[in-house]
């Protein structure tokens with residue numbers, strides 16, 4: 125018997141990397157997993173393997189959020205868990221960044237996270253409560269050169285999470301930000317797995333991030349609006 129039997133869990137960016145690990149963990153715990161992504165072929169294949177439902181969703185598209193949430197509530201019931209995981213990184217050094225790259229990173233990482241929380245809030249309230257896990261980064265705790273838009277988006281997710289926790293707390297909805305460090309996924313540059321200042325001198329695995337997510341949606345019942353770091357000690361310095 126899983127710990128999330130019959131809970132409806134929606135994961136964005138669920139086809140690959142950390143999102144795929146979240147989907148696997150939630151499915152293993154008995155949740156009805158709705159995997160949302162723009163990588164349709166990969167997503168449909170994984171969804172079939174783990175018994176999830178795959179839905180195309182570009183998190184930066186407001187209208188797509190409304191459609192997906194309506195369909196999920198109609199077919200599976202109210203949404204109990206939202207994992208806002210979809211994210212992209214683009215090179216945006218302050219001196220030379222292209223405006224379209226800045227805009228796209230903010231649209232996916234920050235506005236997409238806002239759209240997700242707003243879209244599920246009424247459904248979670250109707251369910252009697254819920255849990256939202258927003259994906260920030262160690263880049264939402266410190267600066268990083270060359271990726272100004274990514275850093276801005278992740279600091280934004282961190283701050284917005286605290287406001288959301290206050291707005292949604294009266295409806296019994298807990299909201300967290302998670303802050304992974306170097307995690308071995310398709311987003312990470314191929315071949316580069318040298319330690320990057322972690323105390324634990326290896327890269328993290330997506331499954332380790334999923335275990336933290338599981339703690340937040342199950343046992344972290346007196347936490348909300350707070351930051352959970354999984355970075356091998358990178359930000360301890």
Ligand SMILES: NC(=O)c1ccc[n+]([C@@H]2O[C@H](COP(=O)([O-])OP(=O)(O)OC[C@H]3O[C@@H](n4cnc5c(N)ncnc54)[C@H](O)[C@@H]3O)[C@@H](O)[C@H]2O)c1
Pocket residue numbers: 136137138139140141142143160161162163181182183184209210211212232259260261262303304305306307308309310311312
């Ligand atoms: N890998 C790391 O080291 C690391 C560190 C800190 C934070 N993060 C964050 O964790 C999250 C997942 O990262 P990852 O490493 O698994 O990345 P990834 O690139 O391996 O996977 C991201 C997934 O998001 C999907 N996606 C991209 N744009 C989308 C959109 N507009 N709408 C819906 N889905 C979209 C992709 O298709 C992919 O399946 C991201 O928010 C990322 O910023 C990753």
